[in-house]
Amino acid sequence: MSDASFDSTSAAVTPGDAGFSDYFALLKPRVMSLVVFTAFVGLLAAPGSVHPVVGLAAILFIALGAGASGALNMWWDADIDRVMKRTRGRPVPSGRVTPGEAFGFGMTLSVMAVVMLALASNFVAAGLLAFTIFFYVVIYSMFLKRSTPQNIVIGGAAGAFPPMIGWAVATGGVAPESLLMFALIFMWTPPHFWALALFMKGDYESAGVPMLTVTHGRRATRAHILVYTILLAPVAVGAAFTSLGGPVYLATAIVLNVLFLRQAVAVWRRDEATAAADGYRGEKKMFGLSLTYLFAHFGAILVQQALAPLGLGLGGW
Structure with a gap:
């Protein structure tokens, strides 16, 4: 990864000296809010009904999956995040969270979110969530983002899956x-x-x-x-x-x-x-x-x- 210099506010930070707010920031809460909302709409718009407890659990696990994607994205993109003014204050490029911690956090949440969604709802919804995480982290972050100006066009699929996941929670299909x-x-x-x-x-x-x-x-x-x-x-x-x-x-x-x-x-x-x-x-x-x-x-x-x-x-x- 790039050795670009930290900004003055992050230079004094002790590597790995992270608090709850830093791990929460890894989840990209603003992006997560959009994921949660569109998944929730997909769930409610679907025909039939879902028990409120099952519905709330499903939305929670979808949110965790979205957060896991954000953490893994920050782990992979730490080098370019250090360079960009908009992102250099993020937990990994600023040094508050180490790359290894971000990776472990993201992978743990990914597995937990997919497994728990499968148990709470069905395997179709869980499979869509797993594919969404894979698409965002591997297809978009690791490949498309750095290789083609069509990165956003193709990569936009990652953010478009949540309402399909919500729908699948309610119906078991597409x-x-x-x-x-x-x-x-x-x-x-x-x-x-x-x-x-x-x-x-x-x-x-x-x-x-x-x-x-x-x-x-x-x-x-x-x-x-x-x-x-x-x-x-x-x-x-x-x-x-x-x-x-x-x-x-x-x-x-x-x-x-x-x-x-x-x-x-x-x-x-x-x-x-x-x-x-x-x-x-x-x-x-x-x-x-x-x-x-x-x-x-x-x-x-x-x-x-x-x-x-x-x-x-x-x-x-």
């Missing part, structure tokens, strides 16, 4: 609706991360990560964001006409996709001089909006499922 939730996250991931890459290009360049902004430049990245946003819209709106949706979801999806597409067009039209002069404010707005976009879509699915017994779901069209 269905078109769970695949549609997968597709929604999968298509959302590139514009979300490329918006971040537009104003964090220097970090990725310094770390040698072949993000699209580094390999093809910001102009090409802006065009890619627009294309993927256009392709995302029919997937998102189309879910309204399945058992996932209904009038509430449809209204939410239309508003959000109009706003998201409008911002993508605005980002595409910006030249570099203007963007740099205002600190990439438009790009940061696109990134922030993308977070609201995904949470709101899955929140609308959740609301729509709650309204279904009142005749306001798909059957109420």
Whole structure:
């Protein structure tokens, strides 16, 4: 791994001198919150019912699996995390947690999460969770992230599996609706991360990560964001006409996709001089909006499922 210097705040840290907060940070709690939420929506949107205790246990083990992925990602990426301003304060590059500790922590949680999910629900859900961890750590972190500007496009599958896992907990299988939730996250991931890459290009360049902004430049990245946003819209709106949706979801999806597409067009039209002069404010707005976009879509699915017994779901069209 790289021997890049630590920043001044981490230089005085004793290696391995970690506390609870450091191990919690290894779990990438912000990413975990998205995983938990989308898995929860997948669980509740599925047909049939799950005992509350089983459902809560399943969500807990899915969260542990997501956290395990985060810890293993930080173990593997410690060298580039040291270089990037956004990540150099993380537990491993700062020296508070040793690479060996992060690896052991991540592997232990991975095995525990998969085994316990299999015992609590079924082997399909556990198998999907195991594959998700493998995909994120091995396929994305170890291979795609450092080898191709399509890292985010292909790697986005890792973050798209949680609602499928939640659905499988309830049904023991996969269905078109769970695949549609997968597709929604999968298509959302590139514009979300490329918006971040537009104003964090220097970090990725310094770390040698072949993000699209580094390999093809910001102009090409802006065009890619627009294309993927256009392709995302029919997937998102189309879910309204399945058992996932209904009038509430449809209204939410239309508003959000109009706003998201409008911002993508605005980002595409910006030249570099203007963007740099205002600190990439438009790009940061696109990134922030993308977070609201995904949470709101899955929140609308959740609301729509709650309204279904009142005749306001798909059957109420």
